[in-house]
Amino acid sequence: xxxxPLLELADRHLIRYVPEFAPFLVxxxxxxxxxxxxxxxxxxxxxxxxxxxxxxxxxRIVEAIRAACDRVLxxxxxxxxxxxxxxxxxxxxxxxxxxxxxxxxxxxSESNEIAMRIAKLAxxxxxxxxxxxxxHGLTAGAASVTNSVGHRGYGPQLPGVFTIPAPYAYRCPVxxxxxxxxPDRPAGCGTCDLACLERGFERFDAExxxxxxxxxxxxxxxxGGVIDxxxxxxxxxxxxxxxxxxxxxxxxxQTAFGRLGTMFGFEAxxxxxxxxxxxxTLGGGLPLAATVxxxxxxxxxxxxxxxxxxxxxxxxxxxxxGLAVLDVVVEERLPERAAAMGARLRAGLLELAAHxxxxxxVRGRGxxxxxxxxxxxxxxxxxxxxxxxxxxxxxxxxxxxxxVRHIGANxxxxxxxxxxxxxxxxxxxxxxxxxxxxxxxxxxxxTRV
Numbered sequence: 001x002x003x004x005p006l007l008e009l010a011d012r013h014l015i016r017y018v019p020e021f022a023p024f025l026v027x028x029x030x031x032x033x034x035x036x037x038x039x040x041x042x043x044x045x046x047x048x049x050x051x052x053x054x055x056x057x058x059x060r061i062v063e064a065i066r067a068a069c070d071r072v073l074x075x076x077x078x079x080x081x082x083x084x085x086x087x088x089x090x091x092x093x094x095x096x097x098x099x100x101x102x103x104x105x106x107x108x109s110e111s112n113e114i115a116m117r118i119a120k121l122a123x124x125x126x127x128x129x130x131x132x133x134x135x136h137g138l139t140a141g142a143a144s145v146t147n148s149v150g151h152r153g154y155g156p157q158l159p160g161v162f163t164i165p166a167p168y169a170y171r172c173p174v175x176x177x178x179x180x181x182x183p184d185r186p187a188g189c190g191t192c193d194l195a196c197l198e199r200g201f202e203r204f205d206a207e208x209x210x211x212x213x214x215x216x217x218x219x220x221x222x223x224g225g226v227i228d229x230x231x232x233x234x235x236x237x238x239x240x241x242x243x244x245x246x247x248x249x250x251x252x253x254q255t256a257f258g259r260l261g262t263m264f265g266f267e268a269x270x271x272x273x274x275x276x277x278x279x280x281t282l283g284g285g286l287p288l289a290a291t292v293x294x295x296x297x298x299x300x301x302x303x304x305x306x307x308x309x310x311x312x313x314x315x316x317x318x319x320x321x322g323l324a325v326l327d328v329v330v331e332e333r334l335p336e337r338a339a340a341m342g343a344r345l346r347a348g349l350l351e352l353a354a355h356x357x358x359x360x361x362v363r364g365r366g367x368x369x370x371x372x373x374x375x376x377x378x379x380x381x382x383x384x385x386x387x388x389x390x391x392x393x394x395x396x397x398x399x400x401x402x403x404v405r406h407i408g409a410n411x412x413x414x415x416x417x418x419x420x421x422x423x424x425x426x427x428x429x430x431x432x433x434x435x436x437x438x439x440x441x442x443x444x445x446x447t448r449v
Contacts, residue, residue, distance in 0.1 A: 004024065004025055004037060006025055006037075007021075007023075007024075007025065022395070022400075023395075024036035024037065024038075024040070025037050027039075028057075029044070029048075029052075029056035029057055030055070030056050030057050031055040031056060031057075031058075031418065031420060032044055032045075032055060032056075032417055032418050032420070032421050032422070032425050033056070034056065034400070040398070041398060042395070042398055042399070042400050043398055043399045043400065043425060043428060043429055043432070044056070044400045044417070044418075045399060045400060045401055045402075045415055045416065045417045045429055046400060046401070046402045046414070046415075046416055046417075047416050047417060047418045048285055049280065050222070050254050050259075050280050050281070050416045051280040051281065051283060051284065051285050052284060052285045052418055053257055053258070053259070053280075053281040053284055053325060053329065053334075053418065053419055054284055054325055054328045054329065054332075054334070054418060054419060054420055055418040055419075055420045056285065056418070057285075058284065058324075058325075058328065058420075060324040060325075060327065060328050061284050061285065061286075061321055061324050061325065063324070064320045064321045064323065064324040065286075065317065065320070065321060067320065068083070068316060068317040068320045068321075069317075071316065071320075072316045072317075073315070073316060073317045074312070074315055074316070074317070075314070075315070075316060077309045077310070077311075077313050077314065079314075080314060081314075081316035081319065083316045083319035083320040083323060084104060084314045084315075084316060084319045086319075086323060087102075087104070087319045087322050087323050087326075088101075088102040088104070090323060090326055091278075091290065091292060091326075092292075094263055094264075094326070095264070095276060095292060096272050097272075098272075098294035098295060098296065099272065099273070099276055099292045099293065099294060100292075100294070100295060101292065101293050101294065101295055101297075101298040102290050102291070102292045103290065103291050103308065103313065103314075104288065104289070104290050104313065104314050104315070104318070104319060104322075105279075105288075105289040105290065105291065105310070105312075105313060106287045106288070106289055106310075106312055106318075107137065107279055107287055107289050108136070108137050108142075108251070108253035108277065108279035108280060108289055109136070109137025109138060109139040109142045109143075110137070110139065110289055110310075111253075111277035111278065111279055111289040111290060111291045112136045112137050112141070112142045112145075112216060112249070112251055112277050113137070113139055113140075113141045113142055114277075114291045114308055115214075115216065115249045115251075115275045115277050115291050116128055116141055116142075116145075116213070116214070116216065116249070117141075117306075117308070118275060118291070118293060118297070118301055118306070119213040119214035119246070119247045119249060119274075119275065120213045120214075121300075121301045121304050121305075121306055122213075122247065122297055122300050122301050122304075123212075123213045123214070123245065123246065123247060125211040125212060125213040125245065125246070126159070126160045126211050126213055127160040127161075127162060127208060127209065127211045127212045127213055127246075128144070128145055128158070128160060128161050128162070128213055128214060128215070128216060129161075129162050129163075129164065129204065129212065129214070129215040129216070129241065129246070130144075130145030130146075130147060130161060130162070130163050130164075130215070130216050130217075131147070131163065131164055131165070131166045131217060131218075131221065132147050132163055132164070132165050132166040132168075132173065132224075133147055133148045133166045133168065133221050133224025133225060133227060134146055134147050134148060134166070134216070134217070134218060134221055134224060135148045135149070135218070135221070135222065135223035135224060136216055136218075136251050136253075140158065141158050143157070144157035144158035144161045145158075145161055145163075145216050147163055147224075148221075148223045148224040148225075148404075149223075160209075160211070160213075162204050162207065162208065164196070164197065164200025164201065164203070164204060165196040165197075165199070165200050166196070166221055166224060166227050167192040167194070167196055167197065167227060167229040167230060167233055168192075168196075168224075168225070168227050169191055169192040169230070170360065170361045170363070170372060170380070171380065172192070172195075172196070173196055174195050174196045174199050176192075176193055176195040176196070191230060192229065192230040192233070193230075194230070194232070194233060194236055197233065197236060197237060197240070201240050208244075212241065212244045212245055212246035213246055213247065214241065214246045214247035214248065214249050214274070214275070215237065215241045215246060215247075215248055215249065216249045216251055217234065217237060217248075217249070217250060217251065218250075218251050218252075218253075218254070218255065218265075219234065219250065219252065219255045219260065219264075219265025219266055219268070220254075220255055220260065220265060220364065220365060220368055222254045222255070222368060222414060222416075223254075223404065223414070224404070225370055225372065225404050225412040225414075226363055226364045226368060226369060226370025226404075226412060226414055226415075227363075227370075228363050228364055228365055228370075231268065231269065232269060233269065234250070234266055234268075234269035234271050235269045235270065235271050238271050238273075247274035247275060247297075248271070248273045248274045248275070249273065249274065249275040249276075249277065250264075250265070250266045250273040250275070250276050250277070251277050252264055252265055252266070252276055252277060252278050252281075253277065253278065253279040253280050253281070253289075254280055254281065254368065254416070255281075255368065256276075256278045256281050256282065257278075257281045257282065257325070257326065257329050257334070257335075258281075258329050258334040258335035258337075258338045258366070258419050259281060259338060259366055259367055259368050259416070259419065260338070260365040260366040260367075260368060261335055261336075261338050261339030261342055261365060261366035261367075262335055262339075262366075263329075263335050264276070265365075268365075274293070274294070274297065275291065275292070275293050275297070276291075276292045277289070277290070277291050277292075278290050278292070281325075282322050282325060282326075283318055283321060283322060283325070284321055284322075284324070284325040286317075286318045286321045287312075287318060288318035288319070288321065288322050329419070332420075334419040334420070335366075335419075337419060337420075338366040338367045338419045339366055341367055341417075341419075341421055341423070341426060342364075342365065342366040342367045342368075342369065344423060344426055345367065345369060345415070345417075345426050345429075345430070346362060346364075346369060348426065348427070348430040349362045349369065349371055349415075349430070349433075350362055351430075351446065352430065352433060352434055352437070352446060353371075354446075355434070355445075355446035356434075356437045356438075356441070356443070356446070357377060358373050358374060358375065358383055358386060358437060358441060359371055359372070359373060359374075359437075360372045360373065360374035360377055360380055364415075367415075367416060367417060367419060367421070368414075368415075368416050369415045369416075370404075370412045370413065370414055370415070371412065371413040371415065372411065372412045372413075373386060373387045373390065373411040373412070373413070374411075382411050383411050384411050386411070386440055386441070387403050387411030387412075387413075388403060388411075389440040390403075390433075390436050390437055390440045391403040391413070393435075393436035393439050393440055394432055394433060394436045397432045397435060397436060398432065399428075399429055399432040399433070399436075401413055401415070401433075402414045402415075402416075413433075417429070434446050
C-alpha cells in the first residue's frame with residue numbers, strides 16, 4: 001500500500017511532539033467517529049484529546065461557530081462580548097458558591113498557571129504542592145507540578161514545588177497493607193487507606209519553609225494512569241492544606257461537565273475548592289479554559305495588583321462554543337448518561353478481565369476508565385510491549401485507544417469516549433479490545449453477547 005504523500009510532508013515539516021503520529025490523516029469527524037482520507041472509520045475512544053465531550057463536530061458547536069463568524073471572533077483584551085459574560089454567569093450557576101468569578105483562557109496549562117499565580121498573590125506565599133503522576137500542563141509553572149512526564153533535560157523547575165505520593169492503590173507508593181491486598185483480582189485490587197497522604201505531609205512538613213500557597217490536584221489522575229482517589233481523599237487533602245494556610249486548586253480539565261458521572265469531580269467528596277480550573281471538556285474541541293474563584297479572593301488579588309493580559313483572553317468565539325457545550329451537557333443530562341454508559345463499559349471491561357489474564361486492574365469513574373495491563377497478575381509486572389502491541393492492534397481493527405506509558409504509570413489504557421457514546425459503540429469497542437488482546441497474547445477471544 002502506498003503511503004499518503006501528505007504523511008511524507010508531515011515527516012519533513014512537523015516537529016515530533018509525540019513519539020509517532022497515527023499512520024493516517026483524518027478527513028472528517030462526527031460523534032464518536034473519525035474517518036481517514038480513504039474513508040475508513042475509526043471509533044474514537046479518547047474523545048480527541050479528551051476534549052470532544054459531546055462528540056466530534058456536534059451540530060450545536062458548528063452552529064455556535066457560524067453565528068460567531070457573523071458577530072465577532074476576537075477583541076482587544078479590555079473589551080468584552082455578550083458570549084463571555086453569559087458563559088461566566090453560566091459557570092457560576094453550575095459551580096457551588098462562592099465560586100462565581102471567572103477568567104477565560106486558552107488551555108489547561110494556562111488556567112493552572114493563573115491558578116498558582118492567584119494562590120501566591122492571595123496568600124503572599126510561594127510553595128506549591130503537587131502529586132506524583134499528576135498532569136497539569138507543560139508551560140513552565142504547570143510543568144513543575146506535572147509528574148507523569150519527565151523533567152530531565154529542561155533545566156530547573158519552579159522553585160518551591162513539593163510532591164507527595166499519589167493514591168495509586170494498585171501499586172501503593174508507601175507499601176500500605178491495604179494497597180497490597182488481593183494481588184490476583186483484576187478489579188479493585190487493594191484500597192487506598194490514605195497512608196500515602198498522611199506520610200506525604202509528614203515529609204512536606206520536614207522540608208517546607210512554612211510558605212505553602214496551595215495544592216494542585218486532579219479528582220482523577222488521568223494522564224498518570226487513571227488513578228481514582230478513594231472517597232474522602234480530597235476532603236482530607238483540603239483539610240491538611242488549609243491547616244497550613246494554603247489554598248486548594250482542583251484541576252478539572254478532564255473531569256468537569258459530566259465525565260465522571262457528576263457535573264464536577266470534586267462533588268464526590270463534598271468539598272468546595274478555593275480555585276477551580278477547567279479546560280478540555282468546556283471547549284468541546286476548541287481551545288477554551290477558565291479559572292474560577294470567589295469574589296472575596298478576586299477582591300484580594302485585584303487589590304494586590306493582579307494582571308493577566310494575553311492575545312486571546314476572553315475571546316468571543318470559544319466562549320460561544322462553551323455556552324453551546326454546557327447547553328448540551330445540561331439539556332441531554334450527560335452526567336447521568338456518563339454514569340449509565342460508564343457502568344456498561346466497566347461491566348464489559350470486567351468481563352474481559354475475567355477472560356484475559358493480562359488485565360491487572362479496571363478502575364476509574366463514569367466514562368473515564370483505566371485498564372492496567374500486566375504480564376503476571378501476582379507480580380503485577382508491567383506489560384509495556386504487550387500494551388503497545390494491543391493498542392496498535394486496536395487501531396488496526398478500527399478503535400483508537402490511548403496507552404499511558406509515562407513515568408510510574410506503566411501500561412494503562414485510558415478510555416474516555418464522548419459522553420454521547422451509544423451502547424452499540426461501547427459493545428463494538430469492547431469486542432475490538434477482546435479481539436486485540438487475543439491477537440497479541442495468541443489466546444482465544446472471549447465470547448461476548
